[in-house]
Every structure is written in C-alpha cells, then in structure tokens.
Amino acid sequence: MTPLGPVLAFDTAAAHCAAALLWDTEIRVSRIEPMARGQAERLMPLLEEVLAETGIGWADLTALGVGIGPGNFTGIRISVAAARGLGLGLAVPVVGVSTLEALALGAEGPALVSLDARRGNAYLQGFGADGTALAPPVMAPVETAALPGTGPAPLCLGDLAPELATRSGGTVVPPRHPLPEAIARIAARRARPDLPPPAPLYLRPADAAPAKPAPALLTP
Incomplete structure (x- = not known):
C-alpha cells in the first residue's frame, strides 16, 4: 500500500484538545492539551499551529482523522462538525475513529x-x-x-x-500510541474517496430531554 501524504487527526471527545500530523509512516507533530472547556475556541488555532510546525498548508492534506467518542457530548460534536466541514472544503476523505479502538491500536x-x-x-x-x-x-x-x-x-x-x-x-498495559497519533495511523489505513461522513459515537443517552413542541393555538 502506497503511503498517503500528510494526514491530520484531532480529538476533543474528552477533557483535552488533541491533534497529530502523520506523514508517510512518521508522526511529525503530536499535541495533547488538557482542558475541561474551551475546545471549540482552541481547536482550529491548534490545527493551524500543527500545520505551521511541519511547514505544510491545508491544501497539502490527503486525509483527516477525527475522534468520534465515546465521551463528552459537546466535545464529540465540536470535532466531528469541524472534520465534516474541513473534509468538504478540502475535498479529502474523513475517517472517524473511536477512542476505544485508538487505545487498542498496537496491543x-x-x-x-x-x-x-x-x-x-x-x-x-x-x-x-x-x-x-x-x-x-x-x-x-x-x-x-x-x-x-x-x-x-x-x-x-x-x-x-x-x-x-x-x-x-x-x-x-499502557496504550502503544498517544490518542491523536493512533487516530492518525488508523485514518491513514482506512482513508478512501467514498467514505461516508463521520458520525458521533454516543453510548450514553442525552441528559437533556428534547424540547416539547408548543401546544397548538386554537382559533375561533
């Protein structure tokens, strides 16, 4: 299998903002920044920093990997929505990877x-x-x-x-790879043009009940 060009992976499904860039078979940059909140504001600047550190641009990417959970509802939505948007804008495949599978990689x-x-x-x-x-x-x-x-x-x-x-x-045993690196490696293996958009992996029912429809207004 011919190695892909640069693959950018990221995850905000837990109390962190994490990203890694894989090029061929080598991880060029890997970051995990612990944070309980603020991932929505931090994610895109972090990705920009990762790309800048390797000297490549968005147009050089050949695939994206994104953590889909399970984990925090809001965090999963942040990263999956960002990945979908980037995938469409860059016209590259986006691979959704569960945290559980990423932790098992290389065991x-x-x-x-x-x-x-x-x-x-x-x-x-x-x-x-x-x-x-x-x-x-x-x-x-x-x-x-x-x-x-x-x-x-x-x-x-x-x-x-x-x-x-x-x-x-x-x-x-500890995981063999840090989380964003594992997501990048799995994404590189699975990336192909016909992949469907990534979907969040929610295993816990939502805490908030959906809003009830307003009662119909009766008119004479």
Missing part, C-alpha cells in the same frame, strides 16, 4: 479497553489479537458489567484497566 494480544463513563459506568470494548473489534462497544456498570469475550488474561487498557485486570485475570 500485542487480545485487549479489553475501557473508558470512565462516570456515574459508576464504563465504556467497554474487546479486541482480538489482530486489532479487530469482537463486538460493538457498550456502556455498563463498572462492577457488574459482562466483560467482552477476549479469551483468558487479556491486555487491559484505559481508565479502568486495573479493575478489569483484577476481574479478568488480565494484565494492565
């Missing part, structure tokens, strides 16, 4: 990946030794969740790796 064996979903819950997904997802991701209570079938003694990664390793007999 040397069956992996059980977790993210803290708050309120005693976790986002969970199991991956085979080849990195293939064994089932769709789920949100479930940390203490009672049915663990995805990864076989005996999986590699446990992510926020709740110690708890899951205790329950599964697995081993705690």
Whole structure:
C-alpha cells in the first residue's frame, strides 16, 4: 500500500484538545492539551499551529482523522462538525475513529479497553489479537458489567484497566500510541474517496430531554 501524504487527526471527545500530523509512516507533530472547556475556541488555532510546525498548508492534506467518542457530548460534536466541514472544503476523505479502538491500536494480544463513563459506568470494548473489534462497544456498570469475550488474561487498557485486570485475570498495559497519533495511523489505513461522513459515537443517552413542541393555538 502506497503511503498517503500528510494526514491530520484531532480529538476533543474528552477533557483535552488533541491533534497529530502523520506523514508517510512518521508522526511529525503530536499535541495533547488538557482542558475541561474551551475546545471549540482552541481547536482550529491548534490545527493551524500543527500545520505551521511541519511547514505544510491545508491544501497539502490527503486525509483527516477525527475522534468520534465515546465521551463528552459537546466535545464529540465540536470535532466531528469541524472534520465534516474541513473534509468538504478540502475535498479529502474523513475517517472517524473511536477512542476505544485508538487505545487498542498496537496491543500485542487480545485487549479489553475501557473508558470512565462516570456515574459508576464504563465504556467497554474487546479486541482480538489482530486489532479487530469482537463486538460493538457498550456502556455498563463498572462492577457488574459482562466483560467482552477476549479469551483468558487479556491486555487491559484505559481508565479502568486495573479493575478489569483484577476481574479478568488480565494484565494492565499502557496504550502503544498517544490518542491523536493512533487516530492518525488508523485514518491513514482506512482513508478512501467514498467514505461516508463521520458520525458521533454516543453510548450514553442525552441528559437533556428534547424540547416539547408548543401546544397548538386554537382559533375561533
């Protein structure tokens, strides 16, 4: 497979603003800036800085990668909307990558990946030794969740790796790649012209109920 030109990846699905630029097989720039809020204002300047640091422009990009969650509703919307707009404007493919899959990239064996979903819950997904997802991701209570079938003694990664390793007999290991770098590498593998636009991966129901329609006005 011929390596793509520059691939820009970014993520705001958690309490950070993160970006990386992959060129051929090398990560040229990688940034993760912790922040609880303000991602909408920081994302585009951060991307401009990443491009400037490598000396390339928007028109040089051949693909985009974006984190689609699971995670913070607002954060996911920020990055996915930006990726869709940039993809249209630059006429390049946009690859949506889940945080769980990105964390599992490069794991040397069956992996059980977790993210803290708050309120005693976790986002969970199991991956085979080849990195293939064994089932769709789920949100479930940390203490009672049915663990995805990864076989005996999986590699446990992510926020709740110690708890899951205790329950599964697995081993705690760190992700092989920082999050934005993993998103960029997966995007480079999957980019093709006919990809549909990326869609957010929401596993938690929205906290806010949709607005009710106004009652009809009766006229005599």
